[in-house]
Amino acid sequence: MLEGNGARSEGVWGAEAGLGYEITAGGFSLRPVGGVFVYQGNDDRYVSDTFNNGQTRCRDTTNGQFADDRxxxxxxxxxxxxxxxxxxxxxxxxxxGGGRYDGGEVRPYGLVSFPIAPRFRIHGNVGEEFIAVGLRGAF
Structure with a gap:
């Protein structure tokens, strides 16, 4: 199964993309999932400066020199x-329900989902310092 979510984890908004396996029997399901949370980091060393002519350049705040835009x-x-x-x-x-681990601690959460097509569901997760809403597809 695949999942794609908009999520907030530990006070930071971002997106999740995950891949897992679903074991189902008699209405019960168990899903181990692994993925990546993509978010806006907090590296203040490099900043974008916009000049009077409208041009924007990346600058290193430690020495004031221009830096690669990436x-x-x-x-x-x-x-x-x-x-x-x-x-x-x-x-x-x-x-x-489930538990989510992202390097800190396991955080429990509740889940709910609704079918939108035979193999696709809209789902939501809510827990301590974690909330996500997205789409899950079973293949």
Whole structure:
């Protein structure tokens, strides 16, 4: 299965992309998932300066010199792992819970999902310092 989410983890907004495996029996499901959380990092060393002529350049704040523009892109990646257990009621609403680990500690969360197509569901997760809403596809 694949998942794509908009998420907020530990006070930071970003996007999640995950890949997992779903084991299902009699309405019950177990899903181990691994993925990456993509977010705006906090590297203040490089900043974008805009000049009077409208041109923007990346600058190193430690020495004032111009720097490669890619250094001003603070995109950061953080790996995560999740394990979810749920129950789907007659092919409709799914309710369950899980635990998410991203390098700090395991954070428990609740989950709910609704089908939008035979193999696709809109889902949401809510827990301590974690919230996500997205799309999950089973293949």
């Amino acid at each position: 250094l001003c892109d603070d995109t950061a990646l953080k790996a995560y792992g999740k394990l979810e257990a749920s129950y789907t009621f007659a092919g409709s609403i799914e309710l369950g």
